[in-house]
Amino acid sequence: MNAKTMRIAVFVLSLIWLVSGELLEADQDASVPEDWILVERVGPLEEVELTFALKQQNVNQMEELLKLVSDPDSQQYGKYLSLEEVAALVQPSQLTEKVVQNWLQGHGVKNCHTVVTRDFLLCVMTVQVAEALLPGSKFHRYRSDSHTLLRSTSLYSVHEDVYQHLDFVGGVHRFPPKGKEISKGWEGARQSALGYHLGVTPSVIRSRYNLTAKDVGTATNNSQAVAQFLEQYYHPADLAEFMSLFAGGFTHMSAVERVVGTQGGGKAGIEASLDVEYIMSSGANISTWVFTNPGRHETQEPFLQWMLLLSNMSAVPWVHTISYGDDEDSLSDAYMNRINNEFMKIGLRGISMLFASGDSGAGCRHLTKEGNTFRPSFPASSPYVTTVGGTSFKNPFKLSYEITDYISGGGFSNVFAMPDYQVGAVGRYLKSVQPLPPQTYFNTTGRAYPDLAALSDNYWVVTNRVPVPWVSGTSASTPVVGGILSLINDQRFLKGLPSLGFINPRLYKLQGKGLFDVTEGCHLSCLDDKVEGKGFCASPSWDPVTGWGTPNYPVLLAALMD
Secondary structure, three states, rough: OOOHHHHHHHHHHHHHHHOOOOOHHHHHOOOOOOOOEEEEEEEOOOOEEEEEEEOOOHHHOOOOOOOHHOOOOOOOOOOOOOOOHHHHOOOOHHHHHHHHHHHHOOOOOOOOEEEOOEEEEEEEEHEEEEEEEOOOOOOOEEEEEEEEEEEEOOOOOOOOHHHHOEEEEEEEOOOOOHHHHHHHHOOOOOOOOOOOOEEEEHHHHHHHHHOOOOOOOOOOOOOOOEOOOOOOOOHHHHHHHHHHHHOOOOOOOOOOOOOOOOOOOOOHHHHHHHHHHHHHHHHOOOOOOEEOOOOOOOOOHHHHHHHHHHOOOOOOOOOEEEEEEEHHOOOOOOHHHHHHHHHHHHHHOOOEEEEEEOOOOOEOOOOOOOOOEOEEOOOOOOOOOOEEEEEEOOOOOOOOOOEOOOOOOOEEEEEOOOHHHHHHHHHHHHOOOOOOOOHHHOOOEEEEOOEEEEEOEEEEEEEEEEEEEOOHHHHHHHHHHHHHHHHHHHHHHHHOOOOOOOOOHHHHOOOOOOOOOOOOOOOOOOOOOOOOOOOEEEEOOOOOEEEEOOEHHHHHHHHOOO
């Protein structure tokens, strides 16, 4: 389409908008979580900040290219793209950009910013304008503890000629997930039934996973990151104190290299402290970044803002670990599919993205007529991230072998098909393990997770200058695995090899090599008369509780050094 034809098309669409009353409902979930309380209707002149996700081009091509650069048997393995090359591949068509911009400008929306990949627009406008732009929306202020949000819980509409150019509008409906669903650490200490535990520290981690004092970072071009979204902040003094207490046996850094965003004030959060302290003691002596989202606008979605940042920064760390998730059924398919596209963009750049599998076992969704079903979590269920489950020591008083941590999130997606890289491993599990939960509880053809695991029970953390024991959750295991992958990247960089990138295709081809297989224990699920609180169970090889198992660093390193 030449420029003149495109201008005519946009003009015609403008006329249609003026004369047509036909509207198409967007794919939305407008429910309010029980922990958020309605405060007031928002005034018409208050400002909201909305994120418009523009339709991308060449999504299928992007997926195929990700397979090639992530498959060690492909000639394109490790030949990653720059941010600019990713942008050239996926940026919206000129027509999409023009239609959306014309729609926004026609409502007087001018304060907008885009990203390098041009597939997001972040726009500030008054509530009055937002409600005219999205007919049916009505913004209210909600409060949960000390936090407030501006959200509309009523269904809104977008004209069909604009709708076909958008994946979703952020900042309208989605509420942040409860912290307690992601990490038991956010609820405070979870104490063992014995009341005393050996306690997991960096020395325990390094001993169990066969890391020596020499296994620290030395490459100058290596980096790793954690991302924090739910008003959680770490304190530099806590990190320094933690390293002083627990990292005496190996070379390490005691300060974060870079904070992207601004650290909030007040007390440190256990979750934030845990993330930083354990990625920096596992991935020791490696430059570490913290992505944080304090003081956000009341309509911002911190997770979405982080995704936008990654689409706008040409140089970012090679490994990211994130302890964040929500129930699949609380999110629209359109939203999750677009977030998957963002994960593919990240993988094409050679970046490894690790998510905690969650702390609710198989989960449970209570349906009145159909009966209960398991409840998968997203992004843990995304086929384009590496998901980390949790384990405990068999004997809590010594360095013994590992069994399942009963809270370890895992299961099968109800939205995303099982990716090719895991079909064989998951198929063997489904055929060999008996008895399985009833098939009415899970989708046997969905993306299965987690992919691997690490210790997630009874960690020591320093927060607000105080050593705190018994902190547990897959938000502990995830930065540990992230740090270990960063160490492997370090050795690869020293030999002139590319980063590991999206590791799942290679991980599944290893068939468990370099990992301690976890074969004991089950995780929790629905408390009903059919499954009686038991979800899936660990087994030899891959399973939907601990994945392929936990890292045996020297063997895993050797397996990933080509």
